[in-house]
Amino acid sequence: MNEQLRTMYKKAGIDDAVINFSEKCEESLIDRFKDIDDMAALCQMKVILAMQKNRLSAQCFSDTSGYGYDDVGRDTLERIYADVFGGEDALVRAQITCGTHAIALSLFSNLRPGDELLAPAGAPYDTLEEVIGIRPSKGSLAEYGVSYRQVDLLPDGSFDYDSIKKAINPKTKIAAIQRSKGYAMRPSFSVEQIGELIAFIKSIRSDIICFVDNCYGEFVEELEPCQVGADMMAGSLIKNPGGGLAPIGGYIVGTKDCIENAAFRLTSPGLGREVGASIGVNRLFAQGLFLAPTVTASALKGAIFAAKVYESLGFRVLPASDELRHDIIQAVELKSPEALRAFCEGIQSAAPVDGFVTPEPWDMPGYDDQVIMAAGAFVSGSSIELSADGPMREPYSAYFQGGLTYPHARFGIVRSLQKLYDECLVNRELL
Numbered sequence: 001m002n003e004q005l006r007t008m009y010k011k012a013g014i015d016d017a018v019i020n021f022s023e024k025c026e027e028s029l030i031d032r033f034k035d036i037d038d039m040a041a042l043c044q045m046k047v048i049l050a051m052q053k054n055r056l057s058a059q060c061f062s063d064t065s066g067y068g069y070d071d072v073g074r075d076t077l078e079r080i081y082a083d084v085f086g087g088e089d090a091l092v093r094a095q096i097t098c099g100t101h102a103i104a105l106s107l108f109s110n111l112r113p114g115d116e117l118l119a120p121a122g123a124p125y126d127t128l129e130e131v132i133g134i135r136p137s138k139g140s141l142a143e144y145g146v147s148y149r150q151v152d153l154l155p156d157g158s159f160d161y162d163s164i165k166k167a168i169n170p171k172t173k174i175a176a177i178q179r180s181k182g183y184a185m186r187p188s189f190s191v192e193q194i195g196e197l198i199a200f201i202k203s204i205r206s207d208i209i210c211f212v213d214n215c216y217g218e219f220v221e222e223l224e225p226c227q228v229g230a231d232m233m234a235g236s237l238i239k240n241p242g243g244g245l246a247p248i249g250g251y252i253v254g255t256k257d258c259i260e261n262a263a264f265r266l267t268s269p270g271l272g273r274e275v276g277a278s279i280g281v282n283r284l285f286a287q288g289l290f291l292a293p294t295v296t297a298s299a300l301k302g303a304i305f306a307a308k309v310y311e312s313l314g315f316r317v318l319p320a321s322d323e324l325r326h327d328i329i330q331a332v333e334l335k336s337p338e339a340l341r342a343f344c345e346g347i348q349s350a351a352p353v354d355g356f357v358t359p360e361p362w363d364m365p366g367y368d369d370q371v372i373m374a375a376g377a378f379v380s381g382s383s384i385e386l387s388a389d390g391p392m393r394e395p396y397s398a399y400f401q402g403g404l405t406y407p408h409a410r411f412g413i414v415r416s417l418q419k420l421y422d423e424c425l426v427n428r429e430l431l
């Protein structure tokens with residue numbers, strides 16, 4: 001670190017010991033960072049070529065209101081998403097309000113009363129418990145007569161193929177696989193692993209719709225789930241693919257049939273994708289997608305840096321700093337509520353927006369435990385921006401993600417370490 005930057009860090013309240021320690025950690029990551037830059041270059045080309053092929057033009061940035069018939073920008077962007085993510089078709093809409101909504105829409109639109117939803121790779125993300133009806137909720141799939149079956153992962157984290165085979169029955173309509181770990185201490189799945197699981201399920205019954213919750217996975221690997229056999233996948237635009245610019249939104253990519261069902265459910269039978277004004281988001285969606293590969297790379301570098309820092313201090317981290325990445329989430333097991341709080345306070349105090357506030361645990365809608373969240377984001381709740389959150393439960397893991405730029409992600413992690421250092425929640429001898 002050059003002297004000018006060191007001076008700035010010290011002005012921001014970082015001790016020399018913390019600066020030196022973090023610098024040592026960073027130096028050991030040069031080769032990994034190079035690999036991430038290479039992946040960003042590859043994904044950047046995918047995006048540019050899809051934009052050119054679909055003739056993205058300035059005209060696409062004009063906006064529609066009301067019904068939104070003939071919204072050229074919206075329709076062009078949906079073709080671009082389909083190409084970038086390897087599906088036949090896509091829905092990319094401001095009217096899809098978040099990731100949970102995109103996933104719920106995928107499921108509700110393709111399931112009918114009497115069908116069964118299978119989770120072949122363990123429990124789904126917390127917010128989906130109410131969508132499915134695992135935790136009773138108004139309007140859940142359970143209320144509509146859709147049953148649910150779950151096969152947990154084996155103790156070593158691999159798929160339980162025998163039990164999956166037994167769980168598949170004539171009612172099984174969709175198999176839903178979550179790529180990212182969410183709030184669980186299990187590894188995230190690689191696209192290759194997901195492809196193997198899909199191939200197995202299809203070998204038993206080829207008509208089962210294989211769905212992937214792709215949240216946080218976009219642009220981390222060369223291939224995306226639809227390129228290894230998934231019929232449908234969904235995610236949030238205030239995560240990776242929105243590149244930090246999308247102010248709202250979700251996407252679904254998949255087969256023509258799955259997407260058509262989703263469109264008729266999103267708006268109305270008979271109307272489908274023809275309505276849904278873009279109300280000014282077309283340029284932000286397109287420009288965000290254009291930036292998404294490098295923004296994702298920044299977040300990945302931040303995650304790996306965090307892993308290195310905290311594993312060097314004896315904390316359990318998932319994944320480890322030298323493991324291959326399948327998403328941008330970094331889990332750090334902080335082992336006490338005090339340490340989880342301090343970590344989140346550190347991240348918050350590095351934020352460009354709301355850097356002066358102190359995060360407090362709260363009862364967040366859709367989650368069972370209290371959740372503490374650190375986020376100082378330009379787009380409210382955006383988790384492609386530097387953020388950390390964690391449920392207030394054992395083992396007090398912080399889930400760290402995002403960073404529109406690596407210098408910011410780096411500063412956030414150093415700030416979190418400084419907080420733990422100040423409160424003697426790390427072994428100071430190790431620094």
Ligand SMILES: *Cc1c(COP(=O)(O)O)cnc(C)c1O
Pocket residue numbers: 098099100101103125127178179180181182213215216236
């Ligand atoms: C974030 C996330 C969701 C839900 O997305 P929201 O936009 O928060 O509703 C679902 N699944 C996974 C794995 C996620 O990370």
